[in-house]
Amino acid sequence: MKNESLTPIPSPKGEGSRMHSSLFILHSSFIISLVLLLCACGANNCPLESKVTCNYGFYDAQGTSVKYNDTITVTTLKPGMKTIYTYRKLGYKTVVLQTRDSSYIKNGYTETVGQTRRDTILVNNLSNANKVKIPMSYFSDNDTIIFAYNNISNRDTLYIAHDSYSNVELPECGTHRFHHLKTIRCTNSGIDHIDIVNPEVNYEGNENVKIFFMGTAE
C-alpha cells in the first residue's frame, strides 16, 4: 500500500503484464551482461619468462658494460661424489665411464673404480656475451660456480650464499623457486671483483650480479 503512493503515473497495463515486461527486460539485459563478462575472461596471466635464473652482467674494471671476448664455460659443483669406472690398457686410450662395462675387462683392460666430484656444465662455450643467466640450486644454501676461460689458464670460482623458497603466482602457472642472494665472493683469475645489485632472483629478468673483469674496454 505504501508503495502505491510512490507511483504517480498509473500504468495502463495490468500488474501481470507489467511484471512480465520487467522480468523480460531484467533477464535479457542480465544475460547480455553475463555473455560480455564471460567473453572478457580466459586470459593467460602466467609470466612469459618461466625459468628462474640469476642474471650476471659483464663489466670492465671501471664499470662499463662490455662484451667479453673470451669463451667461457660455466660449471657447478653438485653435492656429493659420484662413482666412475676407469679402464686402462697399455698402448690404448684410457676410457672413463660412469657405469661398469665388463667387455673392457674381457679385452684386457684394467678396471679402476673411483670417486669424483659431480660437476655439471651449466653454460657451454659462451662467447662475446655481455651477460649470462645461471640457474641456482633449489635446496642448497651455497652454490659453487666455476668460470673456465679459453685464453686464461686458471679458473674463477664464485661462492654464492642464498636462501631459496617456493612461490606460486597463480595455480595455473605452477611452482617456481625464488632465491634471495645473501653474499657472493670469487677468485681473481679473470674477474676483478663482483657485486650484488639485486638480491631477489625471480622470473622478472632483472640483473642480479655485476661481474667486473680485469682490464678496461678500449
Added chain:
Amino acid sequence: MKNEEYRMKYESLTPIPSTKGEGSKMKNESNPSHKQSKNYSSFFILHSSFFILSFLCSLSVKAQGNIPEPELPTQYVEIKEEKPKIPFFQGFTLSADVVGVAQYFLSDYGSVEAALRLNLKNTYFPIVEIGLADCDITDENTSIRYKTRAPYARVGIDFNMLKNKLQDNRLYVGARYGISNYKFDISGPAIKDPIWGGSEPFSYRDISATSHWAEAVLGVQVKMWGHFHMGWAIRYRHEISSTKNKYAKPYYIPGYGTTAEGGALGITYSLIFDLNWGMKKVKKASPPAPLQKARGVE
C-alpha cells in the same frame, strides 16, 4: 498574430477562446443551391440576386465588426506543476545475491551475501554488504590446490540515475570499498631440483592475508510484485592492496574473486525486499490550479 505566437510558445498556458472569426467563418461558408433550370435567364437572375444579397450581408457583418470595442488583454495563467516532496528517509531494503550461491554449486568457489541498503530520497542508497566466501580449487595441469573460507564486507553508496525518482524501477551507479581478512592454504606436488637434485614437498597452511579493494557498480533493479524487487549489477573491481607473502599470492580473495586477469569484473543478481519500516508517504501532486478567466470572456 502576436497572441497566436504567444499561444504556440507556451503550450502549458490555456488560451481563452476568441469571440472573433467563428461566426463570420460560418456565415461565409454557405453554399448556393444546385437546382437546375432550363431557363437560363431565370437561372442568372436567381444567382445574381443571391450574390448581391450575400455581398450585402457580408458588408453588414463587416460593418458590425468595425464597431470599436475595448481591447481586452488576454490573460494567461501558468499551471504550476507541484513537484512532490520526497521525504529524506524512505526506508530500508534487504537483498541477497544469487550468483555467488550458484557459483558455489557450479564452480570451485562461491559466496553467500546479504546487503542492507538505506533509501534516502529515492536517490541515494548507502549500502553495507556482508558475505562469506569459499574457494577450493585445484588446477588440472599443475595440481596446485588453493583453499580459503572467510567473511568479507563492503560499504558504499548507489545513486539512482533515473529522472523520475518515484518509479519503482531503478538504474544506478555506485561505488564500494571492500575488505577481507582471511587465511589460505596452498599445496602442490613436491618440487624437484632438475640440476642439483633433491625434492621438497610444497604445502603451506594458514597463510594470513588482508585485502582491500574498490568497486564501481552499474546496475538495474525492477519491481516484481509488492515489496519484492529483482536486480543485477556489473562490478569492476580494483585491488588496492593485499598482504604480501613470499610463498604465494592470494588467488581468490573473499568478496573480490579471483586475482587472475578477467576476475576484476564481477556480476551479482539480487533478490531485494523492501523493508518500509520508517518510510513516510509521498504526497501526491495536487491537480492544476483552476484557470483564471479573462475579463469579459465567458
